[in-house]
Amino acid sequence: MSDLLRPGAHRAAGIADDPAVLAAILRVEVAWARALVAAGIATDAEASKVAEAAAGLDVDLPALAVAAEAAGNPVVPLVELLRTAAGDASGAVHRGLTSQDVVDTALVLLARAAVARVRADLVATGDALASLARTHRDDVAVARTLTQWAVPTTFGLRAAQWLAGVGDAVGALDGLTFPLQYGGAAGTRALLGHLAGPGGAAAAGALAQTLGLTGPDLPWHTRRGTLTAIGDALTTTTDALGVVAADVLLLGRPEVGEVREGAVAGRGGSSTMPHKQNPVLSVLVHAAAQQAPGLAAQLHLSASGAVDERPDGAWHAEWPVLARLLELAVTAASQAAELVAGLQVDTSAMAARVDAATATAALDARGGTGEAGRLVDIAITRWEETRG
Missing domain, CATH: 1.20.200.10 (Fumarase/aspartase (Central domain))
Incomplete structure (x- = not known):
């Protein structure tokens, strides 16, 4: 959207523009990798590698926007980039989300x-x-x-x-x-429940705590x-x-x-x-x-x-x-x-x-x-x- 037609928009720079959205998505993915550690699904080393990969990720925002059309949202292509950058810690990226x-x-x-x-x-x-x-x-x-x-x-x-x-x-x-929003593919939290059993709840709690959000009982x-x-x-x-x-x-x-x-x-x-x-x-x-x-x-x-x-x-x-x-x-x-x-x-x-x-x-x-x-x-x- 053109800032030229929104006088004063500079006052809201960084609130919900593409860089802000990208940063928020990556923040969630990094926090989730750390939450998987609490559930016993990932290691501290893997979570650290995911965090390092996210911090060093060089994202072409216009290209990401184009790629988002194929999946209907920007998360899918961004997760692919993050998994590639995380290397052998890729299994801790987005798992169960x-x-x-x-x-x-x-x-x-x-x-x-x-x-x-x-x-x-x-x-x-x-x-x-x-x-x-x-x-x-x-x-x-x-x-x-x-x-x-x-x-x-x-x-x-x-x-x-x-x-x-x-x-x-x-x-x-x-x-x-x-x-926090957390439900998995169809709101059942099935994958994390399968992988971690009752311990899966710890991941949601850890994610909410890391991000400072309320942890909902239901998706x-x-x-x-x-x-x-x-x-x-x-x-x-x-x-x-x-x-x-x-x-x-x-x-x-x-x-x-x-x-x-x-x-x-x-x-x-x-x-x-x-x-x-x-x-x-x-x-x-x-x-x-x-x-x-x-x-x-x-x-x-x-x-x-x-x-x-x-x-x-x-x-x-x-x-x-x-x-x-x-x-x-x-x-x-x-x-x-x-x-x-x-x-x-x-x-x-x-x-x-x-x-x-x-x-x-x-x-x-x-x-x-x-x-x-x-x-x-x-x-x-x-x-x-x-x-x-």
Whole structure:
């Protein structure tokens, strides 16, 4: 996919691109070779040779991508390369696994790293929003409902509501689990059971421990809740950030002028109108929020089509969708953290608009906002409990 059509994609470099996927797959294969030692199927020397072979493997990624078509996934040709490189330790490569075990576990590793990145940026965003809410706790502004002026509110409460959304997103991310996938060819773990008997369970436990993943009681080849939950949590994230961006876009219009993005040299210019300073970060975060729900929906659609013991196409359809969603969420979270940190608030413009609204609607410009301060305090307290 072209980075030229994904402004800001460099912020997610290494999250789910081909080098990252390759590294995750090799990490799983190396960890599995070591796990076979725990099951008594491989020796320490063999596992070490597999690790050395993986570390020194020179993979032509475009060629591997072409070779992946013949098997329907990249694991098969990569395992062939790794077995060749491992020499007399080749028997410790991939033994007892299936391609889906490796791809799913690799995707979980990538997702866990991406979620950690997103959470860190959400915490930075939330802290900045909490500061805005405190600073502008009592600064009166016009509330808008159904696009029209309503009763007065405060900018502090508006920022507190943004903060609550970010807190909900952090909570969704914190509720995720990252399980190992291990079922073998048809979800029965038959080969390892045949080779190691009851000791085969030790291999799964060792693999989970090495990778820092949860060891599931059952394979989840056709139960895709792990990935749909990740997709849903990331979409909750982009939803929350999208609201912030959409409000900033509205409030930053010249005819409103209540907020504006911080100026950064070289950012926001127009190709034909040099006088313009476009709110680029808000635009891009808003764009991410428009894309994420469709990607999450595709994960659910794929989950519903995961038939038999191993899916025929529904599983394959998940890979690019999840990769894109990971990159999108990481990018948007990074952009949102920068956006909120640099957000400039014009309380004078807000006050003037409150006066205009009061004259138009005969409202009490200063009345009715006393409860807003208490709501700001509640939101900040909730945030402090959530962020940890």
